[in-house]
Amino acid sequence: MTGERDEIAVVGAGLAGCLLACFLARRGHPVALYERRPDPRSGAPERGRSINLALSERGLDALRRIGLAEQVMADALPMRGRMIHPVVGSPGFQSYSVSGDRAINSISRGALNNALLEAAAKLPGVRIAFEHRLVGLDPGTATMTFETPGGAVTAGARVVLGTDGAGSAVRGQLLAHDLVTESVDFLDYGYKELTIPPLGGDFALDPGALHIWPRGTSMMIALPNPDRSFTCTLFWPTHGTASFASLGSAAAIERHFAQHYPDLPPIAPNLVDDYQHNPVGVLGTVRCDPWQVDGRVALLGDAAHAIVPFYGQGANCAFEDVVELDRCLDECAGDWSAALPLFQQRRQDNAEAIARMALANFVEMRDKVASPVFRARKRIEHALERALPGRYVSQYELVSFSTVPYAQVRRRVRQQYQVVGLAAAGLAAVVGAAVALGLRRRG
Incomplete structure (x- = not known):
């Protein structure tokens, strides 16, 4: 059997997996990072498959914690708003923020993955095994079986963490053992x-x-x-x-x-x-429950909660998962059996909130952004933000330019809309009463 029983196994060396390996290694854990594909640093990206993404504050917050934000942002291109292209006429710009200076960042997915992979590889205690496709997992013992170019190999671990994307093999193994439920x-x-x-x-x-x-x-x-x-x-x-x-x-x-x-x-x-x-x-939304089994096997990022890409939050949300798991390990003094259930408790509602917001944003992007009503609403929203700084903040700003938990964002936005709606109704009533009074006086 290859591998060491005290290792933390991270299955999937994509964005979330590489970031997680960095966080775990900095905690002093020996980490085994397994990836089914060859080393991405030595090959060309697959044609037509997501070569860039939008990195915003949640992702940047995670990168700052391991000292990579400045390096990654050197090649980022800030996008401060949407440019809407009609069928006829000139494109029109819509700022993301009331100040006009906040931006989401277009960044190469491959370059970001490679930067994280390099960072993980340089840390002591991290070993990386490419061309290892997970085909078996015993959740009770955290024993894994991989197909490799040289044949099948087994490896043990103290804990197995699946960061292997929406089609997660780790989740598939837990499903096969009837330990989780799944909806896609x-x-x-x-x-x-x-x-x-x-x-x-x-x-x-x-x-x-x-x-x-x-x-x-x-x-x-x-x-x-x-x-x-x-x-x-x-x-x-x-x-x-x-x-x-x-x-x-x-x-x-x-x-x-x-x-x-x-x-x-x-x-x-x-x-x-x-x-x-x-x-x-x-395109789809993946939900499963639970995200962890007995404090020994767990899912993070898309493996636990894949979402549609219409809020640009997939990678940002996965990075936030890593930060939250690190926080839970701190609070639980490194006890995985306590930290993993706490992680799910804190993140599951937030994952569901951004899943719903991403689906709603698809309708907004493909249809509403071109309408005069939508543009008028955005102007009103920005006016409210200027008039009530810090008290009224748009959903987009809260999602993209803060680390306010996603579920809290949804609650706050609903409350803001209720207050604005009541204020508008009150103003309409006052105006209506004044008009009626004026008419009676004339009569």
Whole structure:
């Protein structure tokens, strides 16, 4: 049997797994980090699969705690608002914050993963095993079986932590042992990535914004990259008219984009090739319960609570999981059997809150952002924030620019809307009474 029984096993060397390995190693734990893929530092990223993400305050807070925020932010591109692209007319900018200076940050997923992996590899007590695919787990003994290029190997651990994403093999093993329940709610939407290359050596679009092409029941977004390209992501229905299934030929693709995204073809010369050859990804929400078993096996990040990407909070939420687990270990004096249930108790409601907000934000991004009513509401919201600083704060600012727990954000926003609604109703009543009094006096 390979591995040491006192190791903490982290299964999945993605963003959350590498960050978790850093936190655990700094606590003095020996860590074994297992990854089913080859070393990502030695290969090219998979075509059409999420090459960048939006990093905001929750993620930055986690990186600051291990001294990586400054390094990571050196290649980040701040996006201070949304640039809305209509079918006809010029794009319009919508600031994320009332001050206009707060930003979410477009960052290369691969570069961030590699930075975290390098940081973990440099820490004493961390060993990393690539091309290890988990195929067996005994939750009672924390004994794992992996398929490797050299054959099957087994490894033991003190604790097994699954950070292996929405399709988690660790969660699958717990399901096979009837130790957790799971629900997966897929959207009738998929996603496909396209690329806008640099134009004349510069960005083809404003790099200071997240670009959105809202089209009612579908949309496209674009995030800037350090090489001056943009990664575009189509979020379209998987079936029916104007869906991924409805476009096949090059001519049909060209006609559709010319009609619905007319400013894209002139700046995306590889549009048809990208569309035809990049895969369609699935979108869904994963829920499971419990997140841990007997203080010996646990799930974090997407493995426990995958969400749709429409609030840009997937990685940020997973990073916050790591911070909270570290806090729980502090409070429980390193006792895993106490820390893991406490971690779930504190994070599960927050994970559910951001899952619901992300689904709601999909409707906002694909449909509402283009409407005059939405724009008017945002102007009123910003006016309230200026008039009531610190007392009225928008949901977007609380989610993206603070570490206020997600569940608390939802409660606070509901309370704010109730107060504003009552105030508006009271103002309307006063105005109505004054008008009625004026009419009686005239009569």
